[in-house]
Amino acid sequence: MQLEVNITGKSFESAAGKRHDVLDNVTFTLNAGEVGVLFGPSGCGKSTLLKILAGLDGNYRGHVTRSPGMRLGMVFQEPRLLPWRTVEENVRLAAPDVDDGTLAALFEVLELSAHCNHFPGELSLGLARRVALARAFAIEPDFLILDEPLASLDNALAGRLRDQVATLVASRKMMTLLVTHDLDDAVRLGDRLFFLSPRPARILHVETIVTPRATRSEPEIDEIKRQLSQLDLANM
Amino acid sequence: MLRLLSFALFVATWWIASLVIGDAKLPAPPAVLSVLIAEARSGALFVNLGATLARVALAFTLAMAIGSAIGYLMGRVSLANRLGDPWLILLLNLPALVVIVLAYIWAGLTEVAAIAAIAINKLPTAVVTLREGARALDPALDEMATAFALPRGRAFRHVILPQLAPYIAAAARSGLSLVWKIVLVAEYLGRPNGVGFEIGVAFQLFDIPLLLAYSLSFAGVVLVIETLMVQPFETRLTRWRLRAA
Ligand SMILES: Nc1ncnc2c1ncn2[C@@H]1O[C@H](COP(=O)(O)OP(=O)(O)O)[C@@H](O)[C@H]1O
Ligand SMILES: [Mg+2]
Numbered sequence: 001m002q003l004e005v006n007i008t009g010k011s012f013e014s015a016a017g018k019r020h021d022v023l024d025n026v027t028f029t030l031n032a033g034e035v036g037v038l039f040g041p042s043g044c045g046k047s048t049l050l051k052i053l054a055g056l057d058g059n060y061r062g063h064v065t066r067s068p069g070m071r072l073g074m075v076f077q078e079p080r081l082l083p084w085r086t087v088e089e090n091v092r093l094a095a096p097d098v099d100d101g102t103l104a105a106l107f108e109v110l111e112l113s114a115h116c117n118h119f120p121g122e123l124s125l126g127l128a129r130r131v132a133l134a135r136a137f138a139i140e141p142d143f144l145i146l147d148e149p150l151a152s153l154d155n156a157l158a159g160r161l162r163d164q165v166a167t168l169v170a171s172r173k174m175m176t177l178l179v180t181h182d183l184d185d186a187v188r189l190g191d192r193l194f195f196l197s198p199r200p201a202r203i204l205h206v207e208t209i210v211t212p213r214a215t216r217s218e219p220e221i222d223e224i225k226r227q228l229s230q231l232d233l234a235n236m
Numbered sequence: 237m238l239r240l241l242s243f244a245l246f247v248a249t250w251w252i253a254s255l256v257i258g259d260a261k262l263p264a265p266p267a268v269l270s271v272l273i274a275e276a277r278s279g280a281l282f283v284n285l286g287a288t289l290a291r292v293a294l295a296f297t298l299a300m301a302i303g304s305a306i307g308y309l310m311g312r313v314s315l316a317n318r319l320g321d322p323w324l325i326l327l328l329n330l331p332a333l334v335v336i337v338l339a340y341i342w343a344g345l346t347e348v349a350a351i352a353a354i355a356i357n358k359l360p361t362a363v364v365t366l367r368e369g370a371r372a373l374d375p376a377l378d379e380m381a382t383a384f385a386l387p388r389g390r391a392f393r394h395v396i397l398p399q400l401a402p403y404i405a406a407a408a409r410s411g412l413s414l415v416w417k418i419v420l421v422a423e424y425l426g427r428p429n430g431v432g433f434e435i436g437v438a439f440q441l442f443d444i445p446l447l448l449a450y451s452l453s454f455a456g457v458v459l460v461i462e463t464l465m466v467q468p469f470e471t472r473l474t475r476w477r478l479r480a481a
Binding site for chain 2: 051054055056071072073074076078080082084085093094095135139
């Protein structure tokens with residue numbers, strides 16, 4: 001499984017017919033089992049890029065090649081649950097083949113077991129986010145896209161959820177692309193970090209972390225973060 | 237309880253009015269009731285009510301099915317909307333009487349003509365309502381369905397249809413009351429049975445007890461269907477809303 005991204009541009013047309021460039025050159029490849037992290041300022045075009053990679057938006061310049069038959073799991077920036085289906089029904093709609101044991105284990109890890117029969121309208125944002133994660137993991141994807149799954153959660157919850165995501169990603173060998181604003185999340189979860197410019201987004205810097213995710217020590221993580229925060233991204 | 241009270245109030249008002257106006261123009265409740273019982277004994281009441289109900293059911297189903305499909309298409313495909321819009325405006329503003337008379341002229345005084353005419357009268361409101369519904373569909377949920385590769389049928393049934401449900405319910409509700417009103421006119425003008433036909437006969441004979449007997453039993457049937465079928469259906473459709481926070 002592989003993803004080859006070779007985008008040369010993407011723009012939206014405003015109602016007045018004005019062109020609004022969102023992506024500049026974005027070129028990279030991602031391999032099976034690899035976790036790529038997109039790191040960039042708000043509004044730079046990250047969600048737009050993810051939608052292109054997910055095949056939801058074909059209106060761009062350049063090309064994107066995904067291995068044929070690749071199964072996609074996606075966590076959008078908003079949970080995007082169906083309000084008329086319970087938590088479990090939402091997950092099962094996307095993943096009709098998931099067996100009961102796998103689903104129960106997934107709900108256990110994401111601390112959702114008590115909420116299976118709740119409707120999305122009854123859930124807090126943090127819970128709804130976790131349901132969206134469960135849905136994406138339940139289909140056992142080859143390619144997992146996570147659009148800021150940890151944003152706007154309180155610190156304790158974000159930390160727990162980050163560990164849960166890390167556990168789930170580590171337990172399967174799938175290609176993952178994660179968007180985050182948080183350098184700490186990026187360094188803990190990612191194998192390769194793509195630093196993006198403000199809109200229109202282009203890749204300013206790629207950082208490859210050689211140590212496997214599971215064996216990264218706290219001092220090492222701190223050291224990588226220190227080095228990365230010294231990057232002079234504004235002048236690249 | 238409140239319903240019973242309001243029914244008693246209705247009968248009392250009627251009775252007093254009949255005393256004031258006189259039996260010739262407004263017969264008292266017992267007179268109407270005895271006609272009603274006679275019609276029921278002979279079976280004519282049920283035959284006529286049945287004929288009218290069958291027409292309502294057929295025309296309503298036809299108009300809902302076709303109107304919903306067209307409305308959905310017009311809401312989703314802008315070409316369909318541009319093609320259909322002039323027709324829609326025409327149909328919306330065409331008086332029911334014109335449609336019924338033309339249908340009888342073109343298709344003869346037949347059952348098909350009657351049902352088609354009733355359905356055509358209801359059709360445009362269903363189209364307009366469902367077009368609104370289709371326009372209000374959440375594109376974010378469409379993207380979700382596409383990202384998870386939901387097959388078309390599943391996506392329509394579980395993602396699209398529940399979003400349209402309140403619009404379908406609204407179209408059904410307003411459509412049903414429209415059909416109740418129009419069906420009698422269509423029967424009056426060109427059918428040999430049904431409540432509308434009987435009311436026509438009563439009008440020609442100036443038989444006011446008969447006219448009231450049929451009008452009231454028809455109103456009773458409408459009331460029963462609305463409370464026993466339409467309202468529970470609407471509650472069912474929006475059940476998840478009640479459970480949501
Ligand atoms: N459907 C759209 N139509 C027009 N402009 C859009 C659309 N989607 C996103 N944009 C614009 O593209 C830019 C990047 O958006 P987005 O990809 O959501 O940024 P990010 O996810 O990095 O915060 C923003 O300026 C946004 O207003
Ligand atoms: Mg975004």
